[in-house]
Amino acid sequence: MTRPTFAYIDIEALRANALWLKQHCLGSKLMCVVKADAYGHDLKLIAPALSNIADGFAVAHCTEGLELRAINPTAPILVLEGTFDAAELNAAYQHDLTVALTNTWQVRDYLARPLDQRPTVWVKVDTGMHRLGLSETELNALCRDNRLPQDTVLFTHFSDADTDAEKTALQLARLTRLGERHKLMMSAANSPACLMHPNTHLDWVRPGYSLYGGSPLAHIEDNLRPVMSVYTRIHSIRSLPVGECVGYGSTWCAERASKIATLPIGYADGYPRSIKSGTKVWLHNQFAPVVGRVSMDLLTIDVTDIPAAKAGDLVEVWGQHMTLHALANHNELSGYEIMARIPKRLPRSSDWLL
Structure with missing residues (x-):
């Protein structure tokens, strides 16, 4: 891989x-x-x-x-x-x-x-x-x-x-x-x-x-642990001046000088296209927001407030910190559907692959 x-x-x-x-x-x-x-x-x-x-x-x-x-x-x-x-x-x-x-x-x-x-x-x-x-x-x-x-x-x-x-x-x-x-x-x-x-x-x-480990209830059942965590690594980082926009449809535009990281994961990997800007991923022990539309193979996050972020850094897309429950609720989606629609394209392993 x-x-x-x-x-x-x-x-x-x-x-x-x-x-x-x-x-x-x-x-x-x-x-x-x-x-x-x-x-x-x-x-x-x-x-x-x-x-x-x-x-x-x-x-x-x-x-x-x-x-x-x-x-x-x-x-x-x-x-x-x-x-x-x-x-x-x-x-x-x-x-x-x-x-x-x-x-x-x-x-x-x-x-x-x-x-x-x-x-x-x-x-x-x-x-x-x-x-x-x-x-x-x-x-x-x-x-x-x-x-x-x-x-x-x-x-x-x-x-x-x-x-x-x-x-x-x-x-x-x-x-x-x-x-x-x-x-x-x-x-x-x-x-x-x-x-x-x-x-x-x-x-x-x-x-x-x-x-x-999914919670079918409004709250998270503390006795259940997430079984799946989805990871990727930063592909590249670019700087954007105020007013420049990111992704298809230019749905998110920088209101400040921003650092944008591109991640090699998209809706063809099971990360829903309907995800809203502001949805979080976990990077360097803090959350970073998704910005712009999710593409088939890529998504973009704002790492302006994470100055140490660099290409190759590990990102938890969902799992232990950004739970599937939180991801689904923030976007008015069903965690059941997100799980069930993950395609074979996304490798699964009980061994650490990255």
């Missing part, structure tokens, strides 16, 4: 987060959500590090499940969206993937298979999110003839666990009523529910964002 831009993945922080969540949700099994390339952290780094902590893993679709199965031959793997056709259902059975049943045609395909060729299933019930899940009537029909294995889990997904305790309680009540009626294990808690609503923990919890 010659371009000095990469994401450091702190495996120790990841494991500490997972162990803390497991202890915090004591009595529940821990389903670590590793969809979307482990929320942009690199599945090949994340899954092995969690193999002796997680009770299972969750992915979005079968392609992700098969990728994870190649990494971990034995762990329970839940496919949250279920399968999209009968052939995929067969692949799930062949590779021991647990599939979600989220609608009536998935149920139909599942029941059409011979009893001894049906994969393990979790059944999703729609308690108020209204994206995926069986209705109460559909669930009752499925369970009427004892057509589900004993290890089936009934699960749902909270729509407002971080903001609406009343709706969360209503969704939980709908789930537990049905789970108790049909004598099924249950799962409901996502990251905010893990942190805020202990009564939702049930048999399985399914943290994702919090596992990586």
Whole structure:
């Protein structure tokens, strides 16, 4: 690697987060959500590090499940969206993937298979999110003839666990009523529910964002440590007189004689183009503001107040000091989205590369 831009993945922080969540949700099994390339952290780094902590893993679709199965031959793997056709259902059975049943045609395909060729299933019930899940009537029909294995889990997904305790309680009540009626294990808690609503923990919890040190709440959870820190080094520095502008659209112009540093990172590396001028990076143990528009490969920062700054100096774009939580909140963005949209172009490593 010659371009000095990469994401450091702190495996120790990841494991500490997972162990803390497991202890915090004591009595529940821990389903670590590793969809979307482990929320942009690199599945090949994340899954092995969690193999002796997680009770299972969750992915979005079968392609992700098969990728994870190649990494971990034995762990329970839940496919949250279920399968999209009968052939995929067969692949799930062949590779021991647990599939979600989220609608009536998935149920139909599942029941059409011979009893001894049906994969393990979790059944999703729609308690108020209204994206995926069986209705109460559909669930009752499925369970009427004892057509589900004993290890089936009934699960749902909270729509407002971080903001609406009343709706969360209503969704939980709908789930537990049905789970108790049909004598099924249950799962409901996502990251905010893990942190805020202990009564939702049930048999399985399914943290994702919090596992990586992201805070799904308005405040930062002190017990969670950022797993990803993104670094680069100053490419070059130039002096600008008053009135000169920086970047596309000339959106920022110097109001004083300024020193501008260019960094080799941009929106093609996952640093959002919509970042506002004034967003901070960390350099020489202090913050420096981003100025001008983020380009595809480059961004610019004002280092006028950091006279020691020079080409080659290390910059934390986000991580331990400029947290992803702060970056997202300052720019009215979602930390979830920033994580998930980090492209393969940005190298990730659990070893220090710079």
